[in-house]
Amino acid sequence: MNDKIRFNFPEVQLYLAFIFVLSIVISYFDRQIGLFVFLIFVYLVYYNARAIKYKNNDLLVDFKNLSIDMDEISKQTMLDFPVPFCVINEYGNIKWNNEKMTDMLSNDELIEKNLGSLLNNLDIDKLIPKANEEIMSMDDYVVGDKHYKIQTVDIAKNNQKAKKYAVYFFDISSELLLIDKYNEIKPVILSVQVDNFNDVVESAADDFRPLLEADIERHIRFWVEKKDGILTKLSKDKFFCVFNEPMLKQAEEEKFSILDDLREIELSNTIPVTLSIGASTYEQNLAYTNKNAMSALDMALGRGGDQAVCKIYDKTVFYGGKSKAVEKKTRVRARIVGHAMRDLIKKSSNVLVMGHSYPDLDAIGACMGIVAICNMLESPVKIVLSSSNKSIDDLYYKIKNTEGYKDIFITHDETSKYINEQTLLIVVDTNKASLTEMPQLTEIVDKIVLIDHHRRGIEFLDKAVLTFHETYASSASEMVTELVQYVKDGAKLDVLTAEALLSGITLDTKNFAFNTGVRTFEAAAFLRKNGADPLEIKKFFKGDFENFIVKADCIKNARIIEDIIAISSYDKKIKGPSLIAAQIADELLGIKGIQASFVVIEGINGSVQVSARSIENINVQVIMEKLGGGGHIDTAATQIRDKSVDEVIKLVEETVKIYLKEEYNK
Known part of the structure; x- marks a missing residue:
């Protein structure tokens, strides 16, 4: 058998050609011997042809058997596929499904049923790949009590008449559960500092100073222990704190109540106790996370203290900031x-x-x-x-x-x-x-x-x-x-x-x-x-007659919302809107009962100026920051482009209402 296989190598033709030439040469010298060699040559050609024919027949049988086996394997694989799997047409109707799919949907009769309607009326267009895509993915879809990653593959992309798509449902419930458990134990680092600690303590009577220091630490330590965290005192006014990420969410929901608790401490101190907190969720490593927390604390102090600044992944969130910064007596x-x-x-x-x-x-x-x-x-x-x-x-x-x-x-x-x-x-x-x-x-x-x-x-x-x-x-x-x-x-x-x-x-x-x-x-x-x-x-503060008229019209057109907010605007573009808007906002604060004022005026350059002023407890800086500006707790402003005055007024009103709802439940 091995000899037969050797005859099938391509170089056999070269050997046969050599034998044919040799028989001719021998016939020239001796015809009988030459004829004998030529007969051997004919036999070899015949034998090689038969060997090739039988070999090809064997290969065809092997290929046929392999094809039959592959069909059986493919069918069995589809039936026994370890994830829910179905084939749909371009309208989302199911043409075939495996048993896992039946179990997932708890339905024995899925053929010709619309997959979208079976999946809580899911838009089928979200499942079917676009013209330039072969695979469409949906990362998290809930069916019953399990989460699935859905992947749709175009299995008839070359057949324009009959569109068919294979839809796979990969169970990712355990993965999500693992992620949730990981998130529950991820550390959050907080840098905590008592604002103007020395000034606060010195403002208290001598007998109360040790009690005041102890009470401040007790409040902070109790707040951290409620969050199942650990607290380390670095100095008389600085603390290092660690707790898990769910506790940070709880602190956010409480609007960092520790800020209000400390402000209520009264042990003969004439300066209120305020706290600054810098918090950071886990990033890269603990050293980098601690650096983020310290940066957040610097930001809190730079904003006047009495607030918490949280760096939560790719965003920064502010809480508190209700108190004005206390003036330092020394230079x-x-x-x-x-x-x-x-x-x-x-x-x-x-x-x-x-x-x-x-x-x-x-x-x-x-x-x-x-x-x-x-x-x-x-x-x-x-x-x-x-x-x-x-x-x-x-x-x-x-x-x-x-x-x-x-x-x-x-x-x-x-x-x-x-x-x-x-x-x-x-x-x-x-x-x-x-x-x-x-x-x-x-x-x-x-x-x-x-x-x-x-x-x-x-x-x-x-x-x-x-x-x-x-x-x-x-x-x-x-x-x-x-x-x-x-x-x-x-x-x-x-x-x-x-x-x-x-x-x-x-x-x-x-x-x-x-x-x-x-x-x-x-x-x-x-x-x-x-x-x-x-x-x-x-x-330097004198205005012309035109500005005087603008101020008069704005004050006349002012509207009162929520009983404590005055909002006014001017319907024409003016040159230098920032100064006149600020002056009008100051005037509106003179109205009895008004705690904050907002003035919206458009400049000739197309930008809309918003000036905000407040007294008492409303923090206009926070409101203006949400609109892209900033300033102080009682004086702030912003400039908004590509919006009309009416659009800006509506935006200001919505932002003010959200602020009042968050801070005062109005």
Whole structure:
């Protein structure tokens, strides 16, 4: 048999040809022997042909048997397929199904039944693959008490007349159960800090101070133990906490009740006890998760404290923030920052300073204060500003017309002339790079100083090498005024700079009525001593007759919702809407019973300005953040593009109602 197989190799033809030639040669010398060799050649040809024929017949039989076996195997495999499986047409009607499918649907008669109707009227289009797809998947579908991953495969894609699809149901219930168990044990790390711990304790009577400290720790420890967590005290005012992810969800549902519990502690302390919490769900590893928690705590502190900031995977959620930041009595921080900034300026070749886009008097005033500091240190300085606006026109042109300041402003295009490796950029009155006068400048310049008083949001200028961020400060102008006094001993300001800084403080405090502390008056006194004239400053706030009419119409058209909210708008586009909207919002707070006001006005550039003001307990910062803006607990704003005034008003009303429902169940 093995010999026969060898004759079937392709080189046999070569051997036969050689034998044929050999028989001819031998016949030439001896015909008898040549004839004998030729007969052998004929026999070999005949034998090889028969061998090939029999071999091919054997192969055909083997292939036929294999085909029969494969048909049986395919049929048996389909019948015994370990997952529910059916074949449907393009309309979703079942043409065939296995027993697992029958068991899954608890139905013995599935043929010609519509699969979509059997699956709670599921749209069959969601199951059938599109023209450019071969497989369609549905990750989680519930049938009875089990979860399935559904996959549909086009099994007749080459047959345009008869569309058929194989639908597989893979049971993923155990996988989901395992995921749920994993989620239940995933750790959540919390960084906890008592706000202004020393000030709170010092505000209590001597006899009550140990009790106050113990009561604070007892409340925090009891709250963590209720969550089945562990708590480690790192210092007198800082704690490290770990508990499982379901407990974080429970804390969220309770709106972090520990914040309210601590605020209610009264042991002769005159300053309320507030807490800041930074929480993070598990990310990559424990070290990275702890870093996230500490970052969340920094954000909570940067927003004024008395709140919890949770970094939950790809989103950041805020809770609390009902209290205003407590003013710090000492200027230690201002002195340290002032000395550090002096060293940075001296080591820099030049300084560029800018505020937020569409700047107000506080931004320009703070910029002028930085200019004064640079002049004291004999460092070249320029203010980046593309153009003036209605809210700063009077101060802007007064600066431009004053000797020594005529060329102080540069446009965006001119900044390239003043940028090198040793350039220092100082950003004032905003902590978001995207809101600065020239956002790309924060990417180009390596050395950045940040000075701001607004509460921190998700976006923050982390790139800054020096940050002076105090949410208790009334304004950026107040903060810069304090820095001026520590950059150089016996510092003095020219009258124009003093007036610019005082106008910024006056604007953000609403004539020293809001967010005003002892240090605010001290800063104002320093500026007054340097020649700032309140009568000159008042001129910066004067509006024209047209603006007066706009304010009158907005106040007249104001609507009251939920008995405590005033909302107003103007039906025409105006130039410089931010200042006038803020002024109208302030006026609306004068209505009896109104706790918050919102004014919506569209500017000539197409963006809609929303200014928000509040008194008492409503946090307008949280409301404005939901609309893409920010600010303080009682003063906030946002700009919205690509929406009409009516659409924005509706959006504001919906956001306010959601806030009131969440906070006060109104």
